[in-house]
Amino acid sequence: MITVRQILHNVLAVVILTLLVPCPLLASSGSLMIFAGAASKPPTEEAARIYKQKRGVEVQITFGGSGFVLSQMKLARRGDVYFPGSSDFMEKAKRDGLVFPETERIVAYLIPAINVQKGNPKKIQSLKDLLKPGLRLAMADPESVCVGTYAGEVVEKNLTPKERAFFRKNLVTTVESCEKTANIISLKGVDAVIGWEVFQRWDPERIETVFLRLEEVPRIGYLPAAVSRLTGNRPLAEEFVNFLISPESKDVFKRHGYLMSLEEARKYTLPGTPVGGEYSLPKEWRRGKR
């Protein structure tokens, strides 16, 4: 009969052997681990490749929803740079003490807009057109996805309660990520989404952007990057963040259709439209409070 002592001895032996094996998975001091929102995937990958070529530093990037990767960074207790898709999640990271606030830099600007299928078969020209009966709309989840928060804000600040009811009637689904918000138009799953104007650049053959009116844009979004407090190499992490705002990196983002200056972004908004910050969703948009 096996005794408890024998079992414990065997388990202890396995644990000790495991700890003795060198772990190749831990990032070396000459590499960086970036946790990034998916909103910037194409240009971030290219910028990271250029950085690696110039500096010989391996850049490992985990993409996903901004909140999801923040959770991953927090749970893994490692990461050098946090690069979410909006200021909302950067503010959360600051509140949670996960980044050095003074290292935050703005990499690119984002404008919320309506995205429709190429050719605009449903003839959607404005926000109010989204209220037409029979339309199928989608948006990113407003609590967990940056562009979803902006979409919620656009709806809340520009539609009357009665109009919001029509909008909700047409809203068939929320989706779990930035790229899914764009993909759902590419796949013709819905007639329109409220996403980022840059989505058209992601899939120009299938997605068309219909800009909101200047006064309908509640905030100018931006892609912020900051050094994580969990970094093992702050100077290198800061160097990467500064590289992201260098002319070389900005060229990459510009080529991918991102707005690189506030002046460019302001072409789509009123002069006094706020930049970044945080929006508190009304309780109708929150899961637990309905």
Add this chain to the structure above:
Amino acid sequence: MNFGKTAVFAALALFLFYVVLIFSLLTFFEGRSFWEVLLAPDTLFSIRLSLLAATIATLLAVAIGLPAAYALSRASFPGKKLVDTFLELPMIMSPIALGAALLIFFNTAIGEAIQEKGILFVFEFPGIVLAQFATIAGLATRLMKTALDEISPRYEAVARSLGSSAWGAFWKITFPLALRGLVSTMILCWAKAIGEFGATVTLAGTMAYKTETMPIAIFMALASADLRKTIILILILAGIGLSALYAVRFVEKRPQIL
């Protein structure tokens, strides 16, 4: 250490692995929030939705899978090996790939016609059921085939020789003998359906109070960087799943030779 002890050690080591995973969740567990999260309207909705969708998907999988399993176990027909192989498709394709395939299907002329004239699946409750069904149907058929394989066809042959119809022989002889295995299959597939995420989120979306099942709620909580809620929802889902799987233990009968 003899073979018997080694085998028991392996079982206990595996048990310890999963127990450690569950206990590690407690490092972020906030007990005072447990009831608040459990009784929140969105959590209760997700639990009800998950239970309902998994039950319907399982019943459908068994309803279609049982005759399919019988054919694979007893009959010879052209393409049998091909059919048998395709049943394992959900095991090879990731759930997200399966969900994407379903989403793309509903973009085709046939898929659009089904949605226009029949039932709406994309981003609707039937989509959850369909996604879960797609994930478990092959597995259900495979497991039920195994259960039927253990019943000798001679019993049915004898029944037929004594004047029973084919259906009668199956219903009165084979089915009762295979019942334990079939019930085990149902419970296992139900548990798998409850935990299904990839295909469901791709086809049915993540809308709270509409298509947000428990696995999707866990993902959305993590995506909101709400670790407190994530841990509690994981424990709730694990509790539901483990309770169901433990029930299988009272249905299964395995020979003890050690």
